Amino acid sequence: MSADPADSSDSSDPTVALAASAQSAADLPTVAAAAPGDDTAIDPLHPGLVRTGVVMAFLIGGPPLGTFVVALPMMLFGALDSGDSLVGGLVAALGFSLFSYLFGAVPALLTGLVAAWSWPRLRGWRAHLRMGAIGFVVSLLCFAIAFPLMGSRNDDSFADSVPTLLLFSLPGLVAGVLVSRLLQALRGS
Numbered sequence: 681m682s683a684d685p686a687d688s689s690d691s692s693d694p695t696v697a698l699a700a701s702a703q704s705a706a707d708l709p710t711v712a713a714a715a716p717g718d719d720t721a722i723d724p725l726h727p728g729l730v731r732t733g734v735v736m737a738f739l740i741g742g743p744p745l746g747t748f749v750v751a752l753p754m755m756l757f758g759a760l761d762s763g764d765s766l767v768g769g770l771v772a773a774l775g776f777s778l779f780s781y782l783f784g785a786v787p788a789l790l791t792g793l794v795a796a797w798s799w800p801r802l803r804g805w806r807a808h809l810r811m812g813a814i815g816f817v818v819s820l821l822c823f824a825i826a827f828p829l830m831g832s833r834n835d836d837s838f839a840d841s842v843p844t845l846l847l848f849s850l851p852g853l854v855a856g857v858l859v860s861r862l863l864q865a866l867r868g869s
Contacts, residue, residue: 731796738792738859742815743784744777746855750847751776780851783826787819787852794818795860808860815856819849 752773759769794814795802802811823845 731799734796734799734863735789735792737863738788738795738855739785741862742788742791742855742859743780743851745858746815746851746853747780747784748773748777749854749858750851783823783848784819784851784855787815787822788855790818790822791815791852791856795856795863802860803864805861808857808864811860812853812855812857815852815854816849817852819852820845823848 752770755769755772755776756766757769758764759766759772791811791814795811798807801807827841827845
């Protein structure tokens with residue numbers, strides 16, 4: 681009774697199952713090669729690693745990018761108005777960007793968490809504008825909480841602080857849109 685190796689195929693063999701699953705995963709397109717509405721596409725990296733990268737991109741790149749884009753026109757117009765050189769305005773905008781982590785890290789982290797949660801569906805300009813709106817609202821809420829906590833003891837009215845809140849939340853909008861779009865470009869779709 682000799683067993684023929686060709687006739688004895690064991691379906692519970694883990695190497696056969698692994699090869700079959702690898703072949704089926706190889707048949708799925710990557711995100712870069714997928715059609716815009718294709719939900720069967722897979723990222724080449726582990727989903728947890730991808731989502732961590734999304735959060736870190738918002739946390740590391742969001743505050744300085746959003747602050748620079750918002751502060752640059754203000755600093756350049758301020759430099760032109762006061763008669764200073766444009767280089768001074770550029771240096772001031774870069775300086776504001778470096779200090780943006782003090783107030784922008786928590787809103788960027790929260791926006792990045794929302795973006796990581798919605799990462800598989802994050803395609804197209806509508807999705808990027810939604811990320812910008814989420815960044816704006818999260819920044820607005822964080823600053824609305826932080827202003828009274830840091831508070832001054834004088835009697836500033838709430839109406840005086842609304843334009844400041846909106847101005848401080850504008851980098852959240854810009855950063856949400858730009859970082860989301862940059863991440864989509866890195867994904868290749």
